[in-house]
Structure formats: structure tokens, C-alpha cells
Amino acid sequence: MSQTVERALRILELFAERPRSLGEVAADLGVHRSTALRLVQTLERGGFARPVDGRYTVGFRMVAIAHQAVEQLDLHPVAHPHLVRLGDRYGHTVHLAQLVDDEIVYVTKVDGRGALRMRSRVGQPVDPHTSGVGKAVLAHLDQPARERFLARLTYPRHTDTTITDPVAFRAELARIVERGWAEDDGEFEDFVNCVAVPVWDARGRVVGAVSITALRALAPLERLHEHLPELTGTCAAISRDLGWPGDPP
Amino acid sequence: MSQTVERALRILELFAERPRSLGEVAADLGVHRSTALRLVQTLERGGFARPVDGRYTVGFRMVAIAHQAVEQLDLHPVAHPHLVRLGDRYGHTVHLAQLVDDEIVYVTKVDGRGALRMRSRVGQPVDPHTSGVGKAVLAHLDQPARERFLARLTYPRHTDTTITDPVAFRAELARIVERGWAEDDGEFEDFVNCVAVPVWDARGRVVGAVSITALRALAPLERLHEHLPELTGTCAAISRDLGWPGDPP
DNA sequence: GCGATAGTTGCAAGATTTGCAACGGACGGG
DNA sequence: CCCGTCCGTTGCAAATCTTGCAACTATCGC
Known part of the structure; x- marks a missing residue:
């Protein structure tokens, strides 16, 4: 204009x-x-x-x-200390994505201890079909909102494991709801995998997700799975800080 | 325009x-x-x-x-892992300021573990006369550059301990050069103090400084002083990563 | 000293931005 | 239920503000 x-x-x-x-x-x-x-x-x-x-x-x-803007987001300030603690614990990269209107955005990143750093993503929209946080949020979204997301989703292939079929993707989302966490098995980049868990607000709606990401060579999925209790605990703590009553979803 | x-x-x-x-x-x-x-x-x-x-x-x-811009700065990527490690160690807030042209700017912040978070500063110019990093950089700057800084410096008082006299300030800088580190004794905010150490580049010039900041109630200066060896070590490590030969300044 | 590239300025032409007035929708108080 | 207010929005004519030009300077490298 x-x-x-x-x-x-x-x-x-x-x-x-x-x-x-x-x-x-x-x-x-x-x-x-x-x-x-x-x-x-x-x-x-x-x-x-x-x-x-x-x-x-x-x-x-x-x-x-930009920094001021991020600090204004609801999730960032309450989640940050928890994320730092989580990052400390395993030395892996921790991401926080927040659901904002009709998109999911990376809000915080805590770098791991390794020499390599993930290509940075803060401020960038999450690609729902190739990221742990994206799938975690999407899976736990209420029906209409999820359908709105899915409607405008395309499924470009990035790696061998990328889910490119809408039906398979829905099945994946169902599985995620069932077990309460999501994973990214090198679906965006071959050599990177992660696990992700959703964060809830006071009314029991998903507001975002936290992921632990690592190079497959450094920590394959099986290893990351071992961190799930800790990750789930962190997300529960954040959710409680947001007023979440603490019921299992 | x-x-x-x-x-x-x-x-x-x-x-x-x-x-x-x-x-x-x-x-x-x-x-x-x-x-x-x-x-x-x-x-x-x-x-x-x-x-x-x-x-x-x-x-x-x-x-x-903005995030992309920060990552493009020379200091940020090499310093960040060191800062995280330093932050881990004591749980205090760690700041990195970089000398950019004719100003000193906060480039990175690693939050401490406490419930309180420092009012954020990333992207903001450092106030040279009331901050550890500012004084650390200024003190070790080469003569002409330092004079240029000092020339346009005003000394607004923020607290009782703020140095408001140019002569006293120069004396303070001299003391800093002598001992190799700077401190902020609640000069900007009463209840906050910090220690800071400069970072060097390959040619032995100051490029920035790292500080450990804490609430005075949590860690008074005497306590922070105990962290100086660790802080100095961190800065030396960063400096070496930048190609610094490792000579004492 | 020549040529290339970078930044800068005054000025006239006109494309682009601006303010106006008017519309529709949402919200809240009376 | 209606009125008043504050929200965002649009078409249009006026003119402000932006634009491109051309010319000037500075610096760098050959």
C-alpha cells in the first residue's frame, strides 16, 4: 500500500x-x-x-x-528459566515455539553445549509437518483450529523420512495425542532429530511446545526418548506457571 | 529524508x-x-x-x-557457547557487549537461574560510565578511540555510587587497566552489581567485554570477585577463539 | 592520472501519498 | 433497543513528497 x-x-x-x-x-x-x-x-x-x-x-x-517484542509474548518470560534449566541438564539445543494466531513461531532457543549450533530459527514460523514442536502443537489443537491449519498445509519433501501424505500425517497426529509427545525423525534435516512436548494454558489449550533437539550422531531418537520424563516435567512446570490446573490432557 | x-x-x-x-x-x-x-x-x-x-x-x-543480524556479528557466535557455560556455572546473569564502530552494544544475554530477570538490554547501547562492560572496554581502548568516547560522554547520576566526575572516571579507568577487570558497584541501579572482563581480538585490541551480573542481595561484589578467575578464563578462551595470541595485555 | 565505484546534492516533474468524507461492524451504556 | 463511540476500510481529488537526472567529490587500484 x-x-x-x-x-x-x-x-x-x-x-x-x-x-x-x-x-x-x-x-x-x-x-x-x-x-x-x-x-x-x-x-x-x-x-x-x-x-x-x-x-x-x-x-x-x-x-x-525485536527483543522487546519477544519479551512481550506471553510464553517467553515464564518459559525461559525452565528452558535454561533443561538445556543445562543435557547440553542439547532447546526450542520453544508458541502458537500465535494462525501460525506457530519459534520464540526461544537455548543453544546446546556442542561446538555446532543449529541454524537459528527464532522469529521464524514453524513448518508444522517437519518439526517436533509443530506436530506437538497441531496434534493437541482443537478440532476446528487444527482443520484450518491442515487445510493450508502442503507437504514438501525434505528428507527420506518427511511425511508427505496428508492421511499419514493425520495418523501421526493421532499417535502423538495418544502418547503425549511428538518426535522429528530427521524429517527436516537427515542428521537432526528431536522430541517435543506441548505446553498448556489455564484453560487447557495448547499454547506452544518445547523440543529437545540434537544431531542424530550425538543423540539418536532412542537417547532423546530417555529425556522425555524430564521434558514432560518441564512442560508441566511451564504450564502450571501459566495457570494450568495440571490435569492430564 | x-x-x-x-x-x-x-x-x-x-x-x-x-x-x-x-x-x-x-x-x-x-x-x-x-x-x-x-x-x-x-x-x-x-x-x-x-x-x-x-x-x-x-x-x-x-x-x-534482528536475530539474523545478531548472529552476523563477529563476537556473538564464538562467544555464545562460552557464555552459556559461564552462566551454568554460577546461575547469574551473563552479558556480552561488543564494540561496534563508535559505540558499545549489548549483544547477548544469558539469564540467571533466579526467579527475577534483569530488564533486558540486548541490542541497546551500553552506558559507558555506569556499566561494568562499558568501563572494561573503554579502559582498554587505544588512546585516540578512548578520547573520542570520553569527549562525548556525559555523567548523569543514577545512584549514590555513580561516578559523575570526569577526572574520577579517568582514574577508575586507569585502575581497571591495572587489575584487568572492571566492576559496577550499583552505579546504574542500587541493588545490582557486576564484574566485567574485556575480550581481545587477534591483533590484541578490545572488541568487547563479558560481565557477570547479580542482585547485590544475592551476590555482593565480594562474592562476584570470587568468580573473577572463571570469568577471566572465559574471556581468555573467547579471545583465543578470535585468534588472540594469548599474551597478557 | 585514469577509470571505476561509493556517496552526495539541487532541482523540476509527477507519481505517490495524503486527508476527506462516508460506510459498516462491534461494543457498551442508557 | 437504539444511540454513541471507536474500530478498520475505501474512492477520489489535491498536492505533498518522492523520484530520477545530472553533476560533483572522494577514494581505491592499476
């Missing part, structure tokens, strides 16, 4: 990938260099962009605002 | 504080509601804003971009 703002946002997207020169920005937007300059300058004066050796990148105001 | 973009950024700032209705936005910007609507819609379609029960807030694209 506003061309100018659209261009400014596009510029921020460009900066997020990697630092860009004014020329690159202008070329990408298809505008004159002077136009690009004025947009970038505006971003810079607002702290949304900053120069870095002959190029521009995302500015710190942006970082600060 | 671009009024429209300026307004869009202003809107994001508003959303960061708390969710806003269109009317509030329009009022704050001093524009017609329809104008505000079109700007907000543009932000929303870009994922930079999102509706939340009758109001608008910061969108997740914003969060994702």
Missing part, C-alpha cells in the same frame, strides 16, 4: 542476508542510487541500519525492538 | 512499547487514520507488524531479521 515503505522493508530484508552497498540496494529495488541512498539514510537515522566498512547492515534499534 | 519511512519506523517504535490501535498510531504521528492504516498495512504485509486482539504489535519478520 505504501511503495516507499515497502522498499524500506525490502532493504532491511537485504541487509539481514548480508551487508550491502548502496549500488546493490538500488539494483535490487530497481531504483536510482540517490533514491536508495535517501531510504537507507532514513533507516540509518532511525537506528534500523548502520554502515559497516563500505556497506550497510541491520542496525541495533532493530535488534532492541 | 523520507517522511513516509520515518513514520513507518516511528510506528514500529510505538508497537515495541505496547500494542497500539490505529487511532493511537494516527494520533501519535499526527496524521489521518487512513494514512496510519495504509502504513500499518504495509508493515503487516511485510511481517513487520501483526494484529493482536484489536491492536497491532511488532511482527515476527522483525524478530527473525
Whole structure:
């Protein structure tokens, strides 16, 4: 609706990938260099962009605002200490995803102790059919909401184990409800697997999920399964902090 | 330079504080509601804003971009695992600040185990005269850069212990260089104190600092001092990961 | 010293944004 | 039940604000 703002946002997207020169920005937007300059300058004066050796990148105001935004989410503040404790315990990567309106978003990540770090996901929407947290939330959603999700779901294949069949996916969701937890058996990336457990609010509705993720080489599913009691306990603790009465779902 | 973009950024700032209705936005910007609507819609379609029960807030694209930006910083990725380990050890809050151009910015925070969480600072510029990390970096900066910092420094008082005298501040910096670490004795907030140690790069220049922060009631300075060997070790490890030869400064 | 690339500025043209007025829906009090 | 208010939304004409141009400067590398 506003061309100018659209261009400014596009510029921020460009900066997020990697630092860009004014020329690159202008070329990408298809505008004159002077136009690009004025947009970038505006971003810079607002702290949304900053120069870095002959190029521009995302500015710190942006970082600060985003951080503030995450802290405003209901789940993050109550869950965080629990997640840190959980991360401590096994040294694996811990993710928290929250159900926000009609999408599921990664809200917190606690890095594991290994040298490798998972490609980061905070702020990104969860892919429901290839992630533990996605399946955990989806499975425990109430009927109409789940159907709304499923309706707009596509099933692109990422690995051999990716579930690409809607019917099989529904079966998987049913299984998850039954046992109370979900897993990702290398369905997004071959060498990564995880287990995930849902989090409940005061009214007994799913609000998100917590997952323990690890390289298969480091901790295969069987090993992660051993952490399920701890993970379930953590999610119960978070849920109780949210006012959950504590009944089994 | 671009009024429209300026307004869009202003809107994001508003959303960061708390969710806003269109009317509030329009009022704050001093524009017609329809104008505000079109700007907000543009932000929303870009994922930079999102509706939340009758109001608008910061969108997740914003969060994702900011996160990506932080990961691009040189210090963050190498330092993070060390910080987590340090946080584990004592359960106190750990901050990492990085020197970026002519400012020092909080880049990472590892929350402590206590129920209380520090008011968050990631992405925010460090106040050099009231923070451990600020003083640690400033003290070890090369002469000209330090003078440039000092030149534009004001010394607003926040607490009884805030250093408000430029001369006293220089003396403090000298003391910090001598002993190799800095402290914040409730200089920003009465009840919070911290110790901080600088981080070096391959060429032996300060690139940032790490601090261990705690409520005074929980861990007074004397207690934090006991953690200095560990903190110094962590900073040395980070510095070595950055290519620091390992000579004492 | 030449050529390339980066950033910057004034100005005129006009595309883009703006304010207006009016509509529909939701909510709450009277 | 109706009125008042506050929400978001749309079409349109006016004009503000943005845009592209062209020219200038600076820096880097050959």
C-alpha cells in the first residue's frame, strides 16, 4: 500500500542476508542510487541500519525492538528459566515455539553445549509437518483450529523420512495425542532429530511446545526418548506457571 | 529524508512499547487514520507488524531479521557457547557487549537461574560510565578511540555510587587497566552489581567485554570477585577463539 | 592520472501519498 | 433497543513528497 515503505522493508530484508552497498540496494529495488541512498539514510537515522566498512547492515534499534517484542509474548518470560534449566541438564539445543494466531513461531532457543549450533530459527514460523514442536502443537489443537491449519498445509519433501501424505500425517497426529509427545525423525534435516512436548494454558489449550533437539550422531531418537520424563516435567512446570490446573490432557 | 519511512519506523517504535490501535498510531504521528492504516498495512504485509486482539504489535519478520543480524556479528557466535557455560556455572546473569564502530552494544544475554530477570538490554547501547562492560572496554581502548568516547560522554547520576566526575572516571579507568577487570558497584541501579572482563581480538585490541551480573542481595561484589578467575578464563578462551595470541595485555 | 565505484546534492516533474468524507461492524451504556 | 463511540476500510481529488537526472567529490587500484 505504501511503495516507499515497502522498499524500506525490502532493504532491511537485504541487509539481514548480508551487508550491502548502496549500488546493490538500488539494483535490487530497481531504483536510482540517490533514491536508495535517501531510504537507507532514513533507516540509518532511525537506528534500523548502520554502515559497516563500505556497506550497510541491520542496525541495533532493530535488534532492541525485536527483543522487546519477544519479551512481550506471553510464553517467553515464564518459559525461559525452565528452558535454561533443561538445556543445562543435557547440553542439547532447546526450542520453544508458541502458537500465535494462525501460525506457530519459534520464540526461544537455548543453544546446546556442542561446538555446532543449529541454524537459528527464532522469529521464524514453524513448518508444522517437519518439526517436533509443530506436530506437538497441531496434534493437541482443537478440532476446528487444527482443520484450518491442515487445510493450508502442503507437504514438501525434505528428507527420506518427511511425511508427505496428508492421511499419514493425520495418523501421526493421532499417535502423538495418544502418547503425549511428538518426535522429528530427521524429517527436516537427515542428521537432526528431536522430541517435543506441548505446553498448556489455564484453560487447557495448547499454547506452544518445547523440543529437545540434537544431531542424530550425538543423540539418536532412542537417547532423546530417555529425556522425555524430564521434558514432560518441564512442560508441566511451564504450564502450571501459566495457570494450568495440571490435569492430564 | 523520507517522511513516509520515518513514520513507518516511528510506528514500529510505538508497537515495541505496547500494542497500539490505529487511532493511537494516527494520533501519535499526527496524521489521518487512513494514512496510519495504509502504513500499518504495509508493515503487516511485510511481517513487520501483526494484529493482536484489536491492536497491532511488532511482527515476527522483525524478530527473525534482528536475530539474523545478531548472529552476523563477529563476537556473538564464538562467544555464545562460552557464555552459556559461564552462566551454568554460577546461575547469574551473563552479558556480552561488543564494540561496534563508535559505540558499545549489548549483544547477548544469558539469564540467571533466579526467579527475577534483569530488564533486558540486548541490542541497546551500553552506558559507558555506569556499566561494568562499558568501563572494561573503554579502559582498554587505544588512546585516540578512548578520547573520542570520553569527549562525548556525559555523567548523569543514577545512584549514590555513580561516578559523575570526569577526572574520577579517568582514574577508575586507569585502575581497571591495572587489575584487568572492571566492576559496577550499583552505579546504574542500587541493588545490582557486576564484574566485567574485556575480550581481545587477534591483533590484541578490545572488541568487547563479558560481565557477570547479580542482585547485590544475592551476590555482593565480594562474592562476584570470587568468580573473577572463571570469568577471566572465559574471556581468555573467547579471545583465543578470535585468534588472540594469548599474551597478557 | 585514469577509470571505476561509493556517496552526495539541487532541482523540476509527477507519481505517490495524503486527508476527506462516508460506510459498516462491534461494543457498551442508557 | 437504539444511540454513541471507536474500530478498520475505501474512492477520489489535491498536492505533498518522492523520484530520477545530472553533476560533483572522494577514494581505491592499476
